[in-house]
Amino acid sequence: MNESLERLLARLEGPMRERTESGLERTLGARAADDGILDLCGNDYLGLSRHPAVVEGAREAVRTWGASSSASPLLGGYKVLHAELEEALCRWADFPHGLVWNNGFAANSALLGTLPGKDDVILADRLVHASMLAGALRSGAKLVRFPHNDLESLERLLERERGVKGCLWVATESVYSMDGDSPDLGRLAELRRGHGFIWVLDEAHATGWHGPTGAGLAEEAGVGREVDVLVGTLGKALGSAGAYTLLREPLLRRTLVNHAAEFIYSTYLPPSAAGAALEAVRRARALGPAGRAQLHGLSRAWRAAVGRRVAGVPDGVSPIIPVVLGDTQRVLDCAAAMRGRGVWVGAVRPPTVPRGGARLRVSLRAGLGVAELGRFLNALEEGLR
Numbered sequence: 001m002n003e004s005l006e007r008l009l010a011r012l013e014g015p016m017r018e019r020t021e022s023g024l025e026r027t028l029g030a031r032a033a034d035d036g037i038l039d040l041c042g043n044d045y046l047g048l049s050r051h052p053a054v055v056e057g058a059r060e061a062v063r064t065w066g067a068s069s070s071a072s073p074l075l076g077g078y079k080v081l082h083a084e085l086e087e088a089l090c091r092w093a094d095f096p097h098g099l100v101w102n103n104g105f106a107a108n109s110a111l112l113g114t115l116p117g118k119d120d121v122i123l124a125d126r127l128v129h130a131s132m133l134a135g136a137l138r139s140g141a142k143l144v145r146f147p148h149n150d151l152e153s154l155e156r157l158l159e160r161e162r163g164v165k166g167c168l169w170v171a172t173e174s175v176y177s178m179d180g181d182s183p184d185l186g187r188l189a190e191l192r193r194g195h196g197f198i199w200v201l202d203e204a205h206a207t208g209w210h211g212p213t214g215a216g217l218a219e220e221a222g223v224g225r226e227v228d229v230l231v232g233t234l235g236k237a238l239g240s241a242g243a244y245t246l247l248r249e250p251l252l253r254r255t256l257v258n259h260a261a262e263f264i265y266s267t268y269l270p271p272s273a274a275g276a277a278l279e280a281v282r283r284a285r286a287l288g289p290a291g292r293a294q295l296h297g298l299s300r301a302w303r304a305a306v307g308r309r310v311a312g313v314p315d316g317v318s319p320i321i322p323v324v325l326g327d328t329q330r331v332l333d334c335a336a337a338m339r340g341r342g343v344w345v346g347a348v349r350p351p352t353v354p355r356g357g358a359r360l361r362v363s364l365r366a367g368l369g370v371a372e373l374g375r376f377l378n379a380l381e382e383g384l385r
């Protein structure tokens, strides 16, 4: 071991010990393919990742295109299959231009890291995903965060930043990943009309679950046309992997293709993921308004059932139910006890959520029935004991 490596290990040791001692160390556990667990942890909201047609979409893509795209997009990795996926996503959410990415983290960090400049101001909800912050922080723009879903605060900031030299940006999600709640998108659209900002909307957790065709919450709220850049992921309700940005201005797409390092310098999304996603978009659309209404009913029913056992469970229809217990150790113990009963929910602790906000994150999936609800509630009661 040389001196540099010794110094590095010495430097890492303290912070990691602190994490372990405060019960906040993140550890990996590898799961078996068929572990019989009731999975209320993943984001496969429509259950498409194992849908035979989606799996066949991946297989067919591998047969036709091979197991890898084998290159970065500008050096041959961008195939007709990727272009077809882009077109399908544009048609779905009614945008003229789209770009597919290897994952949502790359899409968000590239978008906000590449397009805003040093004279710009980015107003971001306090709870936007880490990928948006990563981009915003390196963009050189001034980043101001407003209290979660507080559009009055946002309006005050918009007034304050009225004289900005560059561009004004607003970054929000439509369904927040750890809270499962949403801002008033109608009001955001109104604010955009009044203040002329560029609206970046991350629909990662709304795609498939919201909107008459499943295109997202902007579609459901009738404000799709007001969104300047819509970000969606392929690895959640679409049961595959990857992400997309949908854009109204072709110059934004050209700029990303030319300047976004995440796009340019990485082997492109594997054909299997693109093929699966293409099929998943068809399945998600086919669900229709009635299918979506059923999903929202499922969310209401599960929230009501959990709310009878734990205080503070918010109303809503999204697929994410936060069960905030507050204390980190209590969350860990509860989730472990539930796992012991074959039920897996997310145990989410700071810094992923604010201090004092440790929670179980229960994510729903199409097809969950009375039996699963019963199994979950039994495990939850045991966990809370």
Ligand SMILES: Cc1ncc(COP(=O)(O)O)c(C=O)c1O
Residues within 6 Å of the ligand: 102, 103, 104, 105, 106, 108, 129, 131, 173, 177, 202, 204, 205, 233, 234, 235, 242, 243
């Ligand atoms: C709101 C939001 N945006 C973006 C991402 C990143 O997407 P991906 O998992 O495809 O990197 C996530 C979560 O993973 C998310 O919750």
